[in-house]
Amino acid sequence: MSIPGIDEVMSFKTIIDLIEENNYEKYVVDTAPTGHALRLLSSPVLLDEWIKMAAKMRWKYRYMIESFSGEYKDDEADVMLINLKKTVKRIAALLSNGNKCEFIPVCIPEDMAIMETERLLHELGQFKITSRQLIINNVMESDESGFCRQRKKAQLKYLLKANELFNKLRIVTVPVFPDEIKGLAALNKLKQVLFDVKEQKRDLT
Incomplete structure (x- = not known):
């Protein structure tokens, strides 16, 4: 049987190994949408429960071996469980450390996306994962056409709700760009929106 959450935890382990090499100031992990992201974040908890169950079974096995042979030597299964436990602890310690790790939700100004983000932030709190900022993407800022004005008006109530x-x-709002964000020039424009403004204040009235 496959171990529940093992693929996600091994992905986390690879990320943590890279972070501990300390070659960069920041490491960004682009997660999948909410459901998959929550599965990824819950995988250490799920795997930890599996380890506890497996450890109990190993102790029963160890007791039987010691009862019949008088001694027991740790084998590869014991070593695997110990290493998995250490990995899970490293992951949990990083995710719950607000000074080292932060989750930045990204949503769009629509009702379902706002509701989903609210649920996501609640779940992040359950995992003790810090969130300090929110990115609202694809915000219409142009008034150049009737479509743009109507779209902007429709989004306004969700921006206010957020x-x-x-x-x-x-909260950082990212406008709709006319072209695909691709290449250094486009990435630099996006960077200016996301990072170069110290405090983004928008008049939504």
Whole structure:
């Protein structure tokens, strides 16, 4: 039987190994949408429960061996469980350390996306994972056509809702770009929106 959460935990282990090499100031992991992201984040907890169950079975096996032979020597299964436990602890320690790890949700100004983000932030709190900021993507800022004005008006109520629901977070809005974000020039424009402004304040009234 496959071990539940093992693929996700091994992915985490690879990331942590890279971080501990300390070659870069920041490491960004682009997760899948909410459901898959939560599965990834819950994998250490799931695997830890499996390890506890497997460890109990190993202790029963160890007791039987010691009862019949008088001694027991750790084997590869014992070593694997110990190493898995250490890996899970490293992952949990990193995810729950607000000084080293932060989850930045990204959503769009639509009702379902706002509701999903609210659920995501609640789940992150259950995992003791810090969130300090929120990115709202694909925000219409142009007034150049009737479509743009209508789209902007439709998004406004969800921007106001996000500001009310997530008032403890720093909210950064990213406008709709006319072209695909591809290449250094486009990435630099996106960087300026995301990082170069110290405090982004927008008048939504």
